[in-house]
């Protein structure tokens with residue numbers, strides 16, 4: 515994006531400021547200047563070779579990697595400034611979780627998501643998936659059933675099964691291009707062994723946010739059957755087009771009773787490589803105490819210095835960077851939608867209401883999944899995520915990560931057009 519457009523983007527999304535300038539007492543952001551924020555350029559193509567990137571590690575033959583969910587944009591300048599400032603302080607000794615960490619999360623939940631959270635409900639979590647795995651261990655026994663609602667992030671099922679629990683699919687219903695939860699199917703499959711449900715709120719890979727009615731109904735069913743809801747909200751800061759995210763535990767008393775939220779700025783501020791920039795919110799005291807003592811007994815309750823700095827800096831500063839990022843992502847989505855409607859390649863993208871992942875329906879091509887994936891990777895030279903990996907309902911789909919400069923996206927679309935045009 516040209517600098518002019520970036521500034522314009524800021525104006526059009528309406529700037530909000532979490533903290534008034536100067537209210538941030540520590541030296542974390544003292545080296546941050548207004549110019550550094552304004553100079554931020556999402557159009558800049560950054561060479562990630564030699565940075566141990568998992569995403570680029572798979573692109574060994576000149577492919578454009580658009581699979582694993584990190585973005586090719588430089589991290590939020592406030593976070594970078596906070597990390598650099600601390601590196602200058604020399605000593606990296608054992609570190610405690612400061613109140614600023616909890617305050618930053620509480621402030622963010624209140625001001626960005628409209629959810630008033632009691633500070634006691636918030637705890638550090640050692641990465642969203644790691645922390646969810648600990649919840650499976652703490653609250654279920656081997657052989658117990660945990661429900662997932664595919665198509666959904668593949669690491670839910672992967673770790674449920676690796677940890678000796680049984681993952682049960684309650685596939686979503688796709689009707690007129692819209693996904694719904696199958697509540698009848700859910701009621702029918704619950705039995706004595708069913709102890710938990712993992713909710714992807716918002717859903718990756720389909721990019722959908724859930725409305726209040728759906729979440730309330732889900733909470734009611736789960737409360738009635740004594741089922742804990744693990745709500746993964748890692749993509750929630752990136753709701754687009756003015757959509758508001760609804761934190762699961764905020765929707766009803768039942769949801770606050772059965773729900774445990776796991777989230778963090780990992781996706782929204784592009785921090786995946788820091789590992790563990792996460793937190794949990796557990797309103798129910800009994801569950802919270804059990805879970806927190808489980809983490810302590812596993813020695814998983816201590817964040818690293820970079821984790822603390824990154825979470826605080828991401829959540830306590832003004833929202834200019836993330837608002838501009840969302841604006842840019844919306845531009846990329848519109849480009850993808852326009853491209854596939856112009857070129858008629860037999861592929862239909864779902865316009866996501868959240869995050870930088872586009873779920874593309876390729877079923878009209880009639881290709882077996884392995885051939886579809888090979889054609890994208892080996893012929894078009896674009897690496898996408900395999901829809902079939904997200905469980906039942908994912909066959910015939912691919913997921914495209916469009917968290918990249920527009921020029922990279924355009925290059926990938928040109929390659930796809932060349933390969934798939936009739």
Ligand SMILES: Cc1ncc(COP(=O)(O)O)c(C=O)c1O
Pocket residue numbers: 583641642643644667714718746748749778780786790791792
């Ligand atoms: C829905 C969802 N949850 C969790 C993760 C990973 O979280 P973490 O790196 O904190 O384990 C991802 C990463 O793509 C994701 O999409």
